[in-house]
Amino acid sequence: MMTKKITMRVNGREVVVEVDIRESLLEVLRGRLNLKGVKKGCSVGECGACTVLINGEPIDSCIYLAVWTDGKEIRTIEGEETGGKLSKLQQAFVDEGAVQCGFCTPGFIMSARALLDSGKKLTRQDIIKGLSGNMCRCTGYQNIIKAVEKAIEDKA
Ligand code: FES
Ligand code: FES
Structure with missing residues (x-):
């Protein structure tokens, strides 16, 4: 398994994580960072359930490799609410x-x-x-x- 250490900002917080170079951003967000609000639907870029913002752009995280997010800003649904209050x-x-x-x-x-x-x-x-x-x-x-x-x- 080939891995790479990446640094990204997720909902305003800096995160350093070692990822498999074949891992999708969806897998890393849900599996490693426990951001279960990001949903896994089709896994092939068709349904949009896994949409997150990468540098402000909506992207299907199931078909986006986690290594590509190095140095980028990610926003997920978890970043919407503040102190338990819905946006x-x-x-x-x-x-x-x-x-x-x-x-x-x-x-x-x-x-x-x-x-x-x-x-x-x-x-x-x-x-x-x-x-x-x-x-x-x-x-x-x-x-x-x-x-x-x-x-x-x-x-x-
Ligand atoms: S899970 Fe359907 S587009 Fe990603
Ligand atoms: S898929 Fe059920 S609310 Fe949209």
Whole structure:
């Protein structure tokens, strides 16, 4: 097994971890750093359940090698709440009934976070496009879009 020591910032905290060069970022986040909010769905870059932000960009962590994150900034769903309090974005998902089984929710929230942080004025079309890499098996798309619109109103 070939390993490499990498340093990344995860939700604002510096983390040094020795990874197998073939390991995905998803495996490292869930298995080593215990960030179980990052979900494993398809494992082949199709469903978006594993979406995290890498230097602000939403990425499918199941098909992104952990070694590529050396020196990068990672954000996961665990970075949304502060002191046990949901972020305005998370709250909007709750308020708009956008969480059914919840499996897809962390991925959707991270994609939405990237949209909100872009600072652009977002249309409904921009939201749909920004969330197009995320799938919801419970087909709650309408409420998810409404939740993001509410988060925009709330300046989340
Ligand atoms: S688990 Fe990564 S895209 Fe489905
Ligand atoms: S809420 Fe169940 S997969 Fe989306």
